[in-house]
Amino acid sequence: MRVNNVRRCDAPLVGEDNHHPSVEFLLDVNAHRYLRKSRCSGFNFRRGDYQALNAALLRVDWPGLLENVDVNAGVNVFYNILRGLISEHIPQLNINKNFPFYFSKDTIRTIRRKHKFHSRYKIYKDPLDYDQFRHSRALSKRLISRDFYRYLDTIEQELPHDSNRFFKFVSHRKCHSKFPSVMMRGDVEASSPEEISNLFADFFSSVFEPVFGSDENLDIVDNKYNSNYLHEVTISEESVTEALRTLNQNKGPGPDEIPPILLRNCCDSLSLPLAIIFNRSLQSGVFPHCWKLSKINSFHIT
Template sequence: MIDNTIRLYYQNCRGLRTKTHEFFTACANSDNDVICITESWLQPHVNSSELFCLDSFNVFRKDRCDSNSRKKEGGGVLVGVSRKFKAELISDIANTTIVEDLWIQMSISKDEKLYICACYFPPDISCDDVLNYLDSVTSFMDDHGDDTFVFVGDFNLSDYVWSPDSADGDLKPNVISRSPYTGFSDFCSYNSLSQFNGVRNSNGKILDLVLGSTKSIGVCRSDLPFIEEDLHHPALEADIRCGFDMRKPFKSRSLYKYFEADYESIKEDLSKVCWDDILVSQDINECVEVLYSVLHDVIDRNVPQRSSKNEKFPVWFSKQTINLIRDKRRFHVEFKRFGDTRDYQRFSELRSQCKTHIKEDYNKHISTIEDNIIGNPRNFWSFVSLFSKNEQIPHVLEHNNKTLTDDITIVNQFSGFFSSFFEDPDKPVIYKRKNNNNNSAIFFNDISEAEIAAKIASLDGSKSSGPDLIPPFFYKFLCYQPGETFAHNL
């Protein structure tokens, strides 16, 4: 079934620095596509990996600092976008140090974009500052008239009273005579923006707004906030319907099940290979290609495969938690498809169970690392590294007047760029096999077969595979075979 809805979560958090643990586990349980946070109160020393699993989300932040705000403490906006979508940061739309905003562009189609703006208006903002900001935004929207805009954030319009306007679910404000409120009403009217949030805070007011240039937005109060709600700012969930699925196409891939391989047949097939007849090139790169061609052919014939579901879960998730998450997603899809309230009830129950299990798994993971820090310090430093890293692969790369958004294409672009700095990357490397008498070749006779075999034998069979996707224990198996050994041919 095509999913044409973007699920957005919003919360004014009133500070995340002391709530990273709670936010991280809640995010791991979330099925939202976009997560918008205002008043994050974050500072540069807090890594995004402490809040999000970066394998699942691209994270954009605008922490409050001297260059973008008149104040030093508090503030800050954050947007996390699922890696299922192509998203990039748009900067310098309003160029203001008063309103804190973060603009994200998502591709709806080849010619149409969805712009999501997470923003925070300080309560002491002046009338002129509001109007100047709205004028700048209007100019940008005029230049992108065919695109869709969604604004979410804390607008601090405490004097506004919102009432239903139509059956579409949008609301209109009472007419306010004094500025800047009239300017805000004019801004919404001119840009055909509707307000969809009707959830009131403890004082009966609506400070957090969800504005959209489309009528296809539904907003409700979140029944499972990421962190404890502030009395003035209920957590919100919004469904933005786009007409068709904006998610990146699913790319399935096959994985080899090496533990179920037919190693007797592998041994027999390799014994029939006459390496001296096929490794005849003097170009080391060509010989490596031939070697891998033979290995992959043998692997394809004797190692079963399975289709990858392309799902990434944190290493500390238990199997029970993963199964609960899959069941939760299944019932959510069923509810969206048929509208049966029993499916939603079951979905809600599973979501609560997932939240509990994720917290238990995470706490257990932390306890295990702490209890074994002396005997196994490597796990501790792996954990520190995991929560200290920032994004490894940029989600958008512009090079040679091209905009690249696919991870593989970006990695290949980096590879091509850096390889161009080598003196002569196309010049073949000449090597010398022991039975060749060409004196112009480079000799490797000082590296013995025993040394190669010893190096392969020293590989840690419990480690994962390298760039060739062949696990270390497979190479160790090849070196232990009788007759002409694999090490001999290397």
Template structure:
């Protein structure tokens, strides 16, 4: 994909197009390349084990299970001894993996909280709404009532309009205005922000994953910088991009 994107003369291709047409042209190219080069088969992770299990631990568990099955079948003393050794190693490695995962989740909780929530879900054994809930001494097992209780709880932590901070509109009106057309959009800046995209988030309306953009940040920054600048110079409406994002 990288070679295909770089091979396009974007300056020439977009020169006679307005902003809307340029965005459509860009997406048509990108979608064609995604259809050709991006795998569509979903590779599922092994959900039979908790998220803190390492590959080494999973391999050890499978090896232990295999030896245990063989011992049950043939009652060989050597197999039983080997099974006990593997079981001891498994327990030690399991504790180590659990400790490492907890530490990693704590370190990452601000930048990537998904590790923490994957741990919580694995402990609960379910991703659904709880079957019962207690709030202020009131207990309910009704799903609709539980949702209402969630709403009441979260609603209580927000301030009302009367309690909200009141801004001095005169300060805003007297502030120095900045023309959007005066902002200089540079390719390195666009490229830098593409690199910083959170690849743990899902796709947007345009169905382009942040992981793809972050890996092709240099290549995609070229046409998009041109489109941003075109939008500035023409004072055009960014309808297509707005719909997709």
């Protein structure tokens, strides 16, 4: 916000004296517009049928499927089978961004009913529609208040053990994403999520400095790292199982959208294919391309 054209007011709205003259000015207000959060869908991994999913994974002939393929092809086979079984045994979840996440189904249903009767009343002017609208409006207010205070009570009880719920609540109260709708880097302007992401990528790549000054000290041939030691390392199924059991199931997924809760609940059935892929990677000196991807959370500083 900027103040412009400050001057003596010719027509003051209230009385003034010589020592306190009235002034008028223009306010240049640049209202920040933020990127809208789109409606998204996914899987409700907390309600998955992991018993059936484990049984299906154990029936897969992983050694036969991964025997004569390279590391990247093997990882693709692994994900294709896993995602296909996820769609069969994990229920889908539509995330509705039009309502707060703590609203119950009854509250959302009542709010929609209120909107329906309000629209009908504006068209037909039927007093019965207005009565239904007034009843739904009063009921929705009570339900919203109930859901809100129930959620606050849950946060207060879980705060000593899980602070993520509290920060999720704070983020929701902001009612927008962390990024403005238009961002600039130099003379380049970006106004869509993809363009803004590319701006960040260009900036990060411009300031990135490799740990090694070059690849001269690495024995790399045909994009493969030749080592006299790594190919001698063997990863057992038991070690993979134990590692998966230590995952925090409350954490979110990575770029592959496979959350820790699934990996932990399916540790016995996923240890074999993962051990095969890990050992193939060490023996061939090739790290899977899709596992080089990562999520970067950028914090916009104003």
